[in-house]
Amino acid sequence: MSDARKYFNLPSPFAMKRGGTLHGARVAYETWGSLNATRGNAMLILTGLSPSAHAASNTEDPSHGWWEGMLGPGKAIDTTRWFVICMNSLGSDKGSTCPASIDPATGEPYRLNFPDLSLEDVANAAHALVKSLGIDQLGCLLGCSMGGMSALGYMVLHPDSVRTHISVDTAPQAQPFAIAIRSLQREAIRLDPNWNGGHYDHERYPDIGMSIARKLGVITYRSAMEWNGRFARIRLDAEQREEQPFGFEFQVESYLEGHARRFVHSFDPNSYLYLSRASDWFDMAEYGNGNMMEGLKRIRVEQALVIGVSTDILFPLEQQEQIAEGLQAAGANVEFVALNSPQGHDAFLVDIENYSRAIGGFLSRL
Numbered sequence: 001m002s003d004a005r006k007y008f009n010l011p012s013p014f015a016m017k018r019g020g021t022l023h024g025a026r027v028a029y030e031t032w033g034s035l036n037a038t039r040g041n042a043m044l045i046l047t048g049l050s051p052s053a054h055a056a057s058n059t060e061d062p063s064h065g066w067w068e069g070m071l072g073p074g075k076a077i078d079t080t081r082w083f084v085i086c087m088n089s090l091g092s093d094k095g096s097t098c099p100a101s102i103d104p105a106t107g108e109p110y111r112l113n114f115p116d117l118s119l120e121d122v123a124n125a126a127h128a129l130v131k132s133l134g135i136d137q138l139g140c141l142l143g144c145s146m147g148g149m150s151a152l153g154y155m156v157l158h159p160d161s162v163r164t165h166i167s168v169d170t171a172p173q174a175q176p177f178a179i180a181i182r183s184l185q186r187e188a189i190r191l192d193p194n195w196n197g198g199h200y201d202h203e204r205y206p207d208i209g210m211s212i213a214r215k216l217g218v219i220t221y222r223s224a225m226e227w228n229g230r231f232a233r234i235r236l237d238a239e240q241r242e243e244q245p246f247g248f249e250f251q252v253e254s255y256l257e258g259h260a261r262r263f264v265h266s267f268d269p270n271s272y273l274y275l276s277r278a279s280d281w282f283d284m285a286e287y288g289n290g291n292m293m294e295g296l297k298r299i300r301v302e303q304a305l306v307i308g309v310s311t312d313i314l315f316p317l318e319q320q321e322q323i324a325e326g327l328q329a330a331g332a333n334v335e336f337v338a339l340n341s342p343q344g345h346d347a348f349l350v351d352i353e354n355y356s357r358a359i360g361g362f363l364s365r366l
Helices: 119-132 146-157 176-191 207-221 224-231 251-264 269-281 292-296 317-329 344-350 352-364
Strands: 006-009 026-032 042-046 083-087 138-144 162-168 303-309 333-339
Touching: 006 119, 026 119, 042 119, 042 146, 083 119, 119 146, 119 269, 138 146, 146 162, 146 269, 162 317, 162 352, 176 207, 176 269, 207 251, 207 269, 207 344, 224 251, 292 317, 303 317, 303 344, 303 352, 317 333, 333 352, 344 352
Parallel strands: 042 083, 042 138, 138 162, 162 303, 303 333
Antiparallel strands: 006 026, 026 083
16 A cells, blocks of 8 residues: 555545445545645546556655656656646545445445446546645646546536646547447456355455456557567467467467456456446536537636547547547637557557657646
């Protein structure tokens, strides 16, 4: 656990969009830099599905964060200028209340008794956190991947609470391909006998389901171009191969296995299921009488930067273009950046140089 981690107790009861309430719930967050006298330099970062609030090292926790190259003194997100807050999503097991948390009504983990989770719930929790810090309007709201959808929810649900917005590799609604992939990931977990209807423990844990879910994810987070460039058809050395029939033979198989092994026990399977489905449910069309562009037009910000990657198959570039068009139609001054990074959806975590140039450039002009 990070020494820098702070907790905000959500209002109790905390009403959920799709019904049900949470009592005694909280979200984990970390901060960098300090608020200025006008409280106008606050930036909130909303994360993708699996990261914690530890986006970068700080004085309380010197360990590297998931966006270390992007955030810090003199970096693209300059913490000598910005007061940065990164929140762990409600429903995530990295410190926030989630299906693995204890339900105060029963004294047992919520498991599948956790209320249906939407990204609007994540957004409302984030807004409550920001208000608790005495911030009426964010100088900038930045959302990556799933966090970008939560950010759109934040802005449409809380008008005039955000001055500028940075949208990174995200979507205004889940498309069939993304839904299909996430559906397969959830099915892999649910069909693991050890999942046991959500009743597993460390000894009887759905390792195989989580492993397959993670491999499916990693395959879609990167592009075919990168897989070809990194692995081609290179085979494993004889001593690295599995003895059993149909065992691993190619380097790419071994790479995916290593990725999965590192992930499997680091994330709660039920939390994964809830956040995955929340991503499928999110749709800006709900705020525009069934029309997505009309929904986006209800967002009011002064300036926005929308970044996408041509090789992203999970949140394709056309979806970033829709966000840019919608925000522009709503009156924002929008910059749209299409990057050609070969890394696909994960480029924002890997191609720090190009993302730094885009994000740092935008922030320097504010």
